[in-house]
Amino acid sequence: xxxxxxxxxxxxxxxxxxxxxxxxxxxxxxxxxxxxxxxxxxxxxxxxxxxxxxxxxxxxxxxxxxxxxxxxxxxxxxxxxxxxxxxxxxxxxxxxxxxxxxxxxxxxxxxxxxxxxxxxxxxxxxxxxxxxxxxxxxxxxxxxxxxxxxxxxxxxxxxxxxxxxxxxxxxxxxxxxxxxxxxxx
Amino acid sequence: xxxxxxxxxxxxxxxxxxxxxxxxxxxxxxxxxxxxxxxxxxxxxxxxxxxxxxxxxxxxxxxxxxxxxxxxxxxxxxxx
Numbered sequence: 001x002x003x004x005x006x007x008x009x010x011x012x013x014x015x016x017x018x019x020x021x022x023x024x025x026x027x028x029x030x031x032x033x034x035x036x037x038x039x040x041x042x043x044x045x046x047x048x049x050x051x052x053x054x055x056x057x058x059x060x061x062x063x064x065x066x067x068x069x070x071x072x073x074x075x076x077x078x079x080x081x082x083x084x085x086x087x088x089x090x091x092x093x094x095x096x097x098x099x100x101x102x103x104x105x106x107x108x109x110x111x112x113x114x115x116x117x118x119x120x121x122x123x124x125x126x127x128x129x130x131x132x133x134x135x136x137x138x139x140x141x142x143x144x145x146x147x148x149x150x151x152x153x154x155x156x157x158x159x160x161x162x163x164x165x166x167x168x169x170x171x172x173x174x175x176x177x178x179x180x181x182x183x184x185x
Numbered sequence: 186x187x188x189x190x191x192x193x194x195x196x197x198x199x200x201x202x203x204x205x206x207x208x209x210x211x212x213x214x215x216x217x218x219x220x221x222x223x224x225x226x227x228x229x230x231x232x233x234x235x236x237x238x239x240x241x242x243x244x245x246x247x248x249x250x251x252x253x254x255x256x257x258x259x260x261x262x263x264x265x
Contacts, residue, residue: 008246009243009247010246098222105215106213106214106221106225106248107222107245107246107248108222109222109225109226110225110229110242110245110246111242114242114245139222139223139226142223142226142227142230143226145226145230146226146229146230146245182241183239183241183242184241184242185241185242185243185244
């Protein structure tokens with residue numbers, strides 16, 4: 001493992017590296033399927049803009065962006081983050097993208113989500129993690145639900161999913177709920 | 186085969202969109218094309234709801250075959 005920040009059974013998370021920028025990372029955020037439910041899908045990504053984003057991460061303390069690495073092959077397979085961290089109210093937004101489609105099977109997404117929540121609640125001692133999903137995005141709805149998030153409301157027909165205007169559903173999980181939800185091994 | 190195994194097989198077949206007879210103990214995300222991350226999470230939610238069990242993080246991650254899922258749920262039910 002290279003500079004691991006959090007280690008799971010089949011994955012580990014680490015700070016993104018220049019190698020990630022030079023690898024597949026930029027292309028994930030141009031891919032139509034991967035970005036279908038993201039607001040940034042309307043414009044193509046490129047290595048130069050990825051570089052700018054990567055450079056902005058150094059020393060940043062209001063968001064935590066981590067590369068998801070497959071332990072067996074040491075392959076960079078995705079990105080997860082806690083963003084808009086508010087250190088007064090102690091909340092943040094969670095996001096996960098599995099860019100490498102070969103790894104979109106089994107428990108991979110759940111394991112990455114489980115690791116980022118453990119970091120949020122144990123390591124950073126955050127109180128609340130928020131999430132949001134397009135109502136037609138079944139993957140994120142199930143992902144957040146398995147991780148213990150609950151829906152708290154929705155903006156009706158706010159976002160365009162490529163076919164229709166759909167609801168943007170907001171979700172949250174508190175530190176207390178996470179500790180009590182029976183998922184901790 | 187007991188009732189629990191058959192019940193799990195029927196449920197899993199619906200979620201994985203495969204014929205019941207195709208699901209064996211060795212069926213896994215590597216052998217069943219439709220067993221992607223979404224299917225895995227739907228499987229967890231459906232099993233927890235139907236069998237009134239709660240799976241931990243590591244149990245969810247360790248479900249690497251249909252046989253392992255059966256073993257896990259049987260163990261959970263046996264221990265209440």
